[in-house]
Amino acid sequence: DAGVIQSPRHEVTEMGQEVTLRCKPISGHDYLFWYRQTMMRGLELLIYFNNNVPIDDSGMPEDRFSAKMPNASFSTLKIQPSEPRDSAVYFCASSFPTGGEAFFGQGTRLTVV
Amino acid sequence: ELKVEQNPLFLSMQEGKNYTIYCNYSTTSDRLYWYRQDPGKSLESLFVLLSNGAVKQEGRLMASLDTKARLSTLHITAAVHDLSATYFCAVDRAVHSGGGADGLTFGKGTHLIIQP
Numbered sequence: 001d002a003g004v005i006q007s008p009r010h011e012v013t014e015m016g017q018e019v020t021l022r023c024k025p026i027s028g029h030d031y032l033f034w035y036r037q038t039m040m041r042g043l044e045l046l047i048y049f050n051n052n053v054p055i056d057d058s059g060m061p062e063d064r065f066s067a068k069m070p071n072a073s074f075s076t077l078k079i080q081p082s083e084p085r086d087s088a089v090y091f092c093a094s095s096f097p098t099g100g101e102a103f104f105g106q107g108t109r110l111t112v113v
Numbered sequence: 114e115l116k117v118e119q120n121p122l123f124l125s126m127q128e129g130k131n132y133t134i135y136c137n138y139s140t141t142s143d144r145l146y147w148y149r150q151d152p153g154k155s156l157e158s159l160f161v162l163l164s165n166g167a168v169k170q171e172g173r174l175m176a177s178l179d180t181k182a183r184l185s186t187l188h189i190t191a192a193v194h195d196l197s198a199t200y201f202c203a204v205d206r207a208v209h210s211g212g213g214a215d216g217l218t219f220g221k222g223t224h225l226i227i228q229p
Contacts, residue, residue, distance in 0.1 A: 033216055033217070035217075042219060042220075042221050042222065043201065043203075043217075043219040045216040045217065045218070048215075048216045056215070056216065059216075091155065091156070093156075100161070101146050101158040101161045102146075102158075102217060103158065104148075104155045104156040104157075105155060106154075106155050107155055
């Protein structure tokens with residue numbers, strides 16, 4: 001398996017624009033997680049899915065953030081409208097349900113100017 | 114709210130020395146993970162610790178878990194430059210029914226520099 005695949009790797013956008021981040025989890029993994037990493041706040045869990053169903057979105061910072069998982073092989077994280085404080089590295093990760101570690105994608109470095 | 118604290122946050126050491134990174138967490142859990150992150154890169158899984166007393170070793174790294182003390186350690190033996198990286202511990206509360214994953218809460222990371 002190629003691992004967790006994220007796109008794009010880098011995104012630069014202007015404040016107010018819509019941004020969509022994409023993730024393909026490892027085949028067969030039941031769980032998909034979205035994390036955000038910043039210098040100030042470290043690694044934060046935003047939302048996670050189990051079998052394509054959102055389980056906990058309490059980490060989503062604002063209503064400007066939304067995530068979907070229409071099928072087992074694809075998820076999106078959308079920010080609309082984007083703001084400079086959304087600049088961060090966004091990681092997608094997937095795992096089996098019980099005890100297994102989460103495998104992380106390469107991340108999307110988002111810069112909002 | 115689950116809190117995960119690592120110390121030290123920064124560590125500079127010389128090759129050949131031994132050192133230990135500590136990870137304390139605030140709530141009951143028996144799922145603890147250690148990750149490595151190189152600058153500008155993703156997170157790489159190092160160890161999965163799933164029970165009290167678990168000990169795992171890989172090369173010069175050894176991790177252990179004491180769930181009663183809510184403490185995990187990552188021990189580095191005879192450090193080499195290639196081990197320079199940021200090391201994170203992470204805890205899964207696993208509170209949902211069926212023992213399924215619940216997402217990871219990460220410590221702030223230990224930035225390790227190993228000098229020749």
